[in-house]
Amino acid sequence: MQQLDTQLLGDRILFISAHDDDSLIGCGGLISNLINLNKEIYTIIFTDGSLGYTRESDKNEIVERRKRECIEIYTHNQNNVVFFDLPDMSLNNYECWETITGDKGGYQLLFYHLRKIRPDSVFIPHHYDRHPDHQSVNRIAKIICWQVTQPILPDYGKPLSQLNLYAYQVWDKIKGAAVEYILNKRDQEFKKNTLQKFKSQQLIINQFISDETNLLREHYQLIS
Numbered sequence: 001m002q003q004l005d006t007q008l009l010g011d012r013i014l015f016i017s018a019h020d021d022d023s024l025i026g027c028g029g030l031i032s033n034l035i036n037l038n039k040e041i042y043t044i045i046f047t048d049g050s051l052g053y054t055r056e057s058d059k060n061e062i063v064e065r066r067k068r069e070c071i072e073i074y075t076h077n078q079n080n081v082v083f084f085d086l087p088d089m090s091l092n093n094y095e096c097w098e099t100i101t102g103d104k105g106g107y108q109l110l111f112y113h114l115r116k117i118r119p120d121s122v123f124i125p126h127h128y129d130r131h132p133d134h135q136s137v138n139r140i141a142k143i144i145c146w147q148v149t150q151p152i153l154p155d156y157g158k159p160l161s162q163l164n165l166y167a168y169q170v171w172d173k174i175k176g177a178a179v180e181y182i183l184n185k186r187d188q189e190f191k192k193n194t195l196q197k198f199k200s201q202q203l204i205i206n207q208f209i210s211d212e213t214n215l216l217r218e219h220y221q222l223i224s
């Protein structure tokens with residue numbers, strides 16, 4: 001299988017996530033490598049993660065708790081994080097510029113931040129994933145990563161030149177041509193330790209890291 005060449009990713013790399021832990025589940029080893037290469041790393045998290053509780057008693061505080069955890073984890077990893085705080089499992093309502101109720105849609109939020117961050121490479125969840133929010137982020141990002149390169153909306157900043165767009169695997173395997181990143185020991189440790197810091201998601205994370213093969217390789221697909 002073809003190996004992901006980190007040299008081709010440029011200096012500023014953006015990971016787009018539906019939920020706070022997606023990009024670390026899918027790209028934690030690669031992020032470890034990029035931190036060591038002194039790359040500038042950004043993460044955009046679309047949802048507030050409000051449905052990610054596994055005990056009823058956590059229901060009212062899950063959003064605040066996840067955010068606190070997340071800021072700590074990403075700051076510790078020299079990652080610049082942006083929250084869109086959109087409702088969990090509802091991103092299909094935000095596949096637009098402006099919602100029917102006049103709120104900013106996912107297109108508008110992402111357009112603004114892409115023209116501001118101006119990444120060389122962008123990683124988004126793969127559309128094969130079963131989670132509807134991951135599919136929505138994939139669709140929104142594919143459209144907007146192209147739109148920001150077009151000579152439109154100059155008030156949002158200058159158009160970007162062509163960026164490298166990759167899709168990453170979260171839960172379901174990428175079928176067909178994929179590139180892989182093989183984690184070295186340092187990357188494996190980083191990924192495991194970082195994921196374990198998502199205490200509110202412990203049950204799900206423990207299930208994921210208990211399968212050691214999940215810490216050996218990551219799979220990506222080059223979109224453009």
Ligand SMILES: [Zn+2]
Pocket residue numbers: 018019022131134170
């Ligand atoms: Zn997710």
